[in-house]
Amino acid sequence: MTKLSSLNRRDWLRASGFLATGLAGLSRWNPTLAETGSNPLATNLAFKREFYQASPPETMPKLRARLMANENPYGISPKAREALIKAVDIGNRYAWMEFGQLAKLIGDKEGVQRKHMMFSPGSSDILMAAAACYTKDKGTILTCRPTYEDLLERSQKFGAKIEAVPLNAAYEYDLDAMKAKIGPDTKMVYLVNPNNPTGTIVNPQKLEAFIREVAPKVPVFLDEAYIDFLAPNERPNTGKLVAEGLNVIVARTFSKIHAFAGLRLGYGMGQPETIKALEQYTNNDFGVSITTLMAGIASYQDEEWQNYCRNENAKARDYTAKALKGMGYEVIPSFANFMLFPIKMKTKAFEAQMWASGIAIQTRDFNGQPWCRVSIGTQTEMEIFVEGFKKIVG
Ligand SMILES: Cc1ncc(COP(=O)(O)O)c(C=O)c1O
Structure with a gap:
């Protein structure tokens, strides 16, 4: 690394x-x-x-x-593979109580509770839900470009405007330039860390300071699809900010380090009322199969x-x-x-x-x-x- x-x-x-x-x-x-x-x-x-x-x-x-x-x-972890195959036998059942197992693991690691979490088939659904939810009254989504376009494209389709400031000279999100652009019309700030397509990150301390300053005014959406490629001690502790009550939405996916791009599993963390609002725009837990979920539980624990x-x-x-x-x-x-x-x-x-x-x-x-x-x-x-x-x- x-x-x-x-x-x-x-x-x-x-x-x-x-x-x-x-x-x-x-x-x-x-x-x-x-x-x-x-x-x-x-x-x-x-x-x-x-x-x-x-x-x-x-x-x-x-x-x-x-x-x-x-x-x-x-490929997926050998332990996830084993769990996936075993779960075929309970494929006749809706995944229900099993979400509690994954929620417990995430909660223990991130310091958040079940009410702060939502689950989805990959994180794309959470991005889409946020685009739909935060553009109800049109308005502006604020970001830096170039970045991952999914949420922005969708927000535009829903009638919002995109205000994008350029990445800074080091191709990193320019937090100061973004702050300067926040106005009464800003509905959400979208930040991808590490950023796609540049692979650059925001300094964890600066990110935390940014969230503490901005989130009381406007929700901050953090797309952390690639966060697991940082060593654990190099990652910003965004779960802690959710637990503190800040208006930040964190989207995570199993598609990358866990290799679940085809199996489809993701989760979001945010304030309980935000999670409820976002869930109005998704199929909720129903989108995740029991096989994927059981494999995800095994993979989450397989740090090796x-x-x-x-x-x-x-x-x-x-x-x-x-x-x-x-x-x-x-x-x-x-x-x-x-x-x-x-x-x-x-x-x-x-x-x-x-x-x-x-x-x-x-x-x-x-x-x-x-x-x-x-x-x-x-x-x-x-x-x-x-x-x-x-x-x-x-
Ligand atoms: C930055 C970023 N966010 C979210 C996603 C969505 O991935 P998935 O729906 O597989 O979780 C991707 C996919 O490549 C991505 O690059």
Whole structure:
């Protein structure tokens, strides 16, 4: 795991010339969204469908490195697998009392109670519920860009405006600039930590101070999808802020370190009245299957597996960053299971050539610059990525 203190982003940025150019020209990143018709809830699904079904299956090259969706390449914990298989036998029952077991584990770790929690199939449902709930009276959602667009796209579809300030020169959320933008129309602040697509984090003390100052005025939504990639002692203690009564909503997912992207499990923490309000916009606990839930309970307790995945991710991430630097590329130091770096080719051509050689990645255009966002796969996948990248960029 890269140590927080060992990073010098300023040097990196100076060397790469980004401080000189600044972020003034930062344009809003907008994924190539499919036309989704009038149903605002369809936005996310349509985007994902478009992304994965870009080519008919028979024309798809054999995927050698699946590095486009920030998935966990190591799979679920062996203990989760065992629990999942065992739970097949109770698949005839609604998951009901079993939520209490997971709630107890989360409560013990985070210092919150059952009334502060909600469960969902992945955290996407919580993002969607917040978008629906906090845009009832239209208004503005405040954030930094580039960031994860789901909640923002949905809020817009529900009629809200998005006020996005650029990330700071180190590609981190700019808390001061955000604070300056809070006004009577601001319905919610959305903050992704670690941020997607940059992989950068907000300093934990600064984040806590920000929440203490802002949450009494406007709800703060913290999207912590990638928080488990930080060592436990490097994470901000956001559960404590919920327990204290601050108006902060924390969204967590099992999709990343727990490798449940396909199994689907997530949870939210917030004030009891907020949780009740958000639950009006979800299927509540009914969205989570008993098999997934039982596997989640096992996975949550399997710290050995989480540590293994975190360490393997850090090793493969370091390897990739070094290899790219060796080729003269500057990489934004990442705290998550993906990294972003500027490329010297047009995004579409780059993506298509990588895809044709069996390597799936994502690209972005912002700040007048094409970027590659590559998820961190296994060491073998990253070697395939580096070799493929070398061939394509020459
Ligand atoms: C920042 C962020 N938040 C939330 C999600 C939603 O993931 P899931 O619904 O699988 O929990 C993702 C998915 O990649 C993400 O990157």
